[in-house]
């Protein structure tokens with residue numbers, strides 16, 4: 001932990017500004033008010049806030065935070081960057097409680113920060129998975145009661161389930177390209193039509209699809225280069241290279257995270273947690289992404305998504 005947070009830009013607010021500026025303005029400061037790049041000076045006065053610039057074209061001041069989610073937050077920038085570093089480097093994620101303790105911010109602030117970071121992790125421009133000679137595994141899983149979860153006094157750490165209100169289980173469908181990326185969906189009903197749509201819209205036709213023997217995938221046959229199944233019910237877990245071990249491995253990390261860390265997640269937020277787990281899987285060490293690079297990718301998402309929103313709101 002201490003190792004993760006020892007970098008200068010996580011410890012010092014001025015260094016945090018320099019770090020963000022280098023990423024948002026690789027070619028030097030840009031005035032967010034008029035778009036000017038020529039007549040900009042850094043303010044140096046003792047009472048000047050960190051990272052303040054003045055544009056002499058429009059005579060307005062700004063920092064690199066203008067137009068990003070950081071602008072409206074009172075949390076020091078280096079603490080934001082700590083939150084990004086923690087959420088992007090941990091395997092199972094952090095609860096708002098843990099983040100609040102580590103960062104020294106209120107629970108409410110920790111909650112807001114982590115949802116903003118999850119939003120930044122959401123990747124909505126992924127190309128279809130798979131391709132010629134590639135295997136995509138598809139599977140579904142169910143997460144225990146989500147809405148109205150409460151901590152149980154008897155069974156510490158387990159979601160509380162009211163004896164007279166049966167738990168509604170939330171269905172998740174994930175597609176994983178073997179050796180590649182994952183894409184997960186929270187679905188209202190994991191029925192054949194829903195699952196078939198997800199598979200058809202997100203996997204290239206040239207791929208081989210591997211699933212278990214579930215009837216949910218019956219309509220997938222014929223659409224792809226091959227649809228091969230393992231018969232879990234008869235004790236078969238692999239036949240040659242036909243298996244669903246990759247997607248099951250992904251589910252196991254996701255479920256351990258959800259049970260251990262996020263047991264109080266409301267259903268409406270489930271897709272955010274899926275974005276978070278997909279993000280870490282899709283930017284994993286095996287694909288050449290180290291912790292620092294992963295944090296930077298999430299940071300681009302935070303800054304970029306907010307800018308898009310502002311542009312839309314104005315226009």
Ligand SMILES: [Zn+2]
Nearest residue numbers: 031034055058
């Ligand atoms: Zn300007």
